[in-house]
Amino acid sequence: MTNPEHSMPEGDADAPLSVLDRVFAILEVVRRMTGPISVAGIAAEARVPRSTTARLIAELIEQRYLARDADGVTLGMRLFELGARATIPRRIAAAAAPVVHELAVRTGERVGVWVQQGTDMVSLTAVPGRLPMLPTRAGMRSPALTTASGKAFLAFCDDATVVERVGARLEPNDAERFHDELTTVRAATLATDPGDSYAGVLAVACPLMGHGRVMGALSLAGPADAMREERVAPLVRAAGVSLTRRLAAV
Incomplete structure (x- = not known):
């Protein structure tokens, strides 16, 4: 048998x-x-x-x-x-909720939390601001190369292959400027997008650190002709520090 x-x-x-x-x-x-x-x-x-x-x-x-x-x-x-690793986005979103809400209330602008995936940044959560053309749905993608959230993440990413993949199509001079910009972001702990991703929209972002590595980025975006970077930058940094502390506990 x-x-x-x-x-x-x-x-x-x-x-x-x-x-x-x-x-x-x-x-x-x-x-x-x-x-x-x-x-x-x-x-x-x-x-x-x-x-x-x-x-x-x-x-x-x-x-x-x-x-x-x-x-x-x-x-x-x-x-x-x-x-x-699959639980990380949910943990970040849960930890970020009160911080995102407070920053949105204080500034009136669109606030979002992003994580890296491939050559893009993917939205985990966002609160709408005064610019209706800026999408806020979870899961939306934006290029890491040009966005403030992408540059904030890449500046502190310890995986060189991720940075190389994002900047792979840049011409030599543009690649040099891109790496110089990441160096500036590391020194300032703050990244900006003056309107490369959305015309007329200024975005400011800081990295979110947790357990010794960068986990994502916190961004704030508003009208370039009305939002002042020097005013919102300290608020974004402070919110980033607060969220980083929350992430260290999850």
Whole structure:
């Protein structure tokens, strides 16, 4: 008699076929387990041929998505690391809410919190100001290269490849000016966008630090002909320090 753990039922319509579907099926089986499970057990539960299961598990172990011990296969540390990182935007948004609200009330301008993703900055939360053309929805993207929030983040980013990727299309002279500007931002702990992203809109931003690294940026934006940088800059810095302290506690 054939052991069901060692083979798949022929013509199993529910069996995953693509490599990605099979990887997900394997990870889902291990996730459901309260303890280690054998390769044969994973193959049977995932409905994936045992030889394929063994090969995919070996690759997932090498990449630390799974781990092997004396009793079988368990989830690896890389999944826990990814899970921890996935909660960071929610933690930042929750910590930022009172700080963002207070700064918006004091200035009457649009205040937002941003995190880096690829070559963009992604909005986590924002309070509208007196410029209706500025979007405030969570999830909106703005280029890190030109925005105040992007420059505030990049100036303190310790991953040089992120900075290089953002500035990859710049001509040599423009790239030099961009890096000089990041140096100025580091010294001032403040970045500005005089209207490169939105014509007629002045934006000021500061980095948000937490646990020894930059986690995002806090920005304030208003009409360039009415908002004075020298007035709002100290308020943005103070709000950034307050939020940084809150982030250190989460």
